[in-house]
Amino acid sequence: MEIKRRDFLKGVAGGAALALARPTLALAREKTRLPDAVGILYDATLCIGCKTCMVGCRKANDLTPEMQGVQNLWDNPIDLSAGTLNIIKKYENGTGQDKDREIDGYSFVKRHCMHCVDPACVSACPATAMTKDKKTGIVSYDKDACIGCRYCQVACPFNIPKFEWDNPFPKIVKCQLCNHLVEKGELPGCCSSCPTGASLFGSFTGLLGEAKRRKNMAPGKYYDFPLSSLESGRTQYKPAADYTPALYGENEVGGTQVLMLSGVPFGRLGLPDLPSESYVALSENIQHTLYQGMILPIVALGGLIFLVKKRGDKGE
């Protein structure tokens, strides 16, 4: 009997050792960028804060304005919500004189779904309501699958999925990169409406190249900046800003298909400081280590049935 118990304890210790060894296992599962992925490059230095993209988003997704003010005439959402999938916010510091400067300056920032390479919401959802398109990499939501558990909201490092709290039959709502338009070869509402090219649609590889080109520009010198999409052929000729070295979305939580450039550090713009490895990798590795093919649970059940049967026969 004593020996048996020791064996069991050894098993427990082995399990603990396995748990400790997990960080190395995390490397085994690597999500790579899809070759045909599409995305958005948001360049805060080009953004003038006109919020036309928000109107474009409403039109493209049939969303009613969130009216505010005494006369209820002003569409002015204060943050992303189940009624607002895309928002422009402003950072201001000190005297707020110069655009794209951290001290005594200001900058705009656009927030919507980042369309992660390894999306936490997709991994978290128990009912496969969140899916990542195998070709475009767009992360979209299916209300017919959703049970409304809101684990996607807990999991998302960017707080993107929103829930209809005041609806007795609620849905999750999020930016789906206007996949209904992209499918038809059209542009997402925010990009087609943006007058300055701050929101630029394109293939991810194209956008990454464009972002790197901009980072190498000499501040103050004039360059061509494409409008709406990389392939629109329309450009704007204007001086380059002084970019911060970071390219947000290139590596955050395993990379995202939305990239951001700015003159102000991203932490100041309210974007979370995230590691380059996704938390999904660790979570799924724990899960897959323990439950792959249900082998471990089945073996454990066999052992338990044996033990219980033996004890039961003796005990009762």
Add this chain to the structure above:
Amino acid sequence: MKEEQPLGGKILTPTFLFCLFLFLISLLFIGKRFIYGLGAVTHMSDGYPWGIWIAFDVVVGTAFGCGGYALALLIYVFNKGEYHPLLRPALMTSLLGYSLAGVAVVIDVGRYWQLYNIFLPWYINPSSVLLEVALCVGAYVFVLWVEFSPTFLTKLGADKARDGLKKIMFIFIALGILLPTMHQSSLGTVMVVAGSKLSPLWWTGLLPLLFLISCIFMGWGIVVFESCVSAQRYTLPDETHLLGKLSAVMAWLIAAYLIVRFADVVIRGHLNLAFKGDLLGNMFLLENLLLLVPMCILFVPANRQKAPLLFLSAVSIVLAATLYRFNCYIIGFNPGDGWRYFPAFGEIFISIGIVAIEIMAFLWFIKRLPVYRRA
């Protein structure tokens, strides 16, 4: 061997009626939730999508229900058959805790009419930690009802069915040990993906291990608590000698837990956060102090034979494990962007209502079903 018997007595006691009253009030809030949506009765938000219904009713509630698991583990895996008299009451508490966690989930999920999607093979996502928890908890609720059903069958006089069931009961007992091991650890894994949103004092890849160990001593705490209260209230045989022996095991288990807990925080380099004097740091210290004290008490053999000390230790351990789970799911969780959460009145009341049904069911069960062994 003594058989379990119903305790008998009046059902409609003042305690029962008070619980009924609380439950009826909570029904009003439940109605409001289903008519106007979750926002009408709760303070949950897009920043804090999970409130006390998940943290308390499900995550803590199922840990309250781990008494049956903790005992079955000892009796069958560690061959401690002498604990058998404690098993049936513990099983009942587990049954109630888990069943009502299921009720809480139905109230909590937004699209409850589609909840069955998690059982449809074409909808399930095998990578989802929450799917594992949901299926496993669902299966365990079923197993608990089967394990507990001999009491109903005895009451109904279906002795044949009961004896038949007893022959295959070993399968359910084995499942009853396996399933909590799976989902209690997964309840920890659930928060791994929250990553940067959970304070480093709680976020670790070891969450599943810590949740698993803590549910066992939580289960023990509940068994002791329940045994002491029932013995006092219904003059049942004193089980201090049994509980005392168990307590030695728990002291060692808590020691192992605390070593893992602190080693993990130290190795990840976040121990300084514990002594910052802010809410999170203090919660971390409190949560572990509530374990350290009973551990020291229970390591002294003489203390293990004193019912009041056992009782106090159990209460402290239950509080510690409760706080740990609250910290992991709400207090240590910060989505940023200035989001705040404190439960709304109606939200709290629905949780109270659920606890009230639990107490009412408990009282009915012990008085009408053979749960306890009489002196």
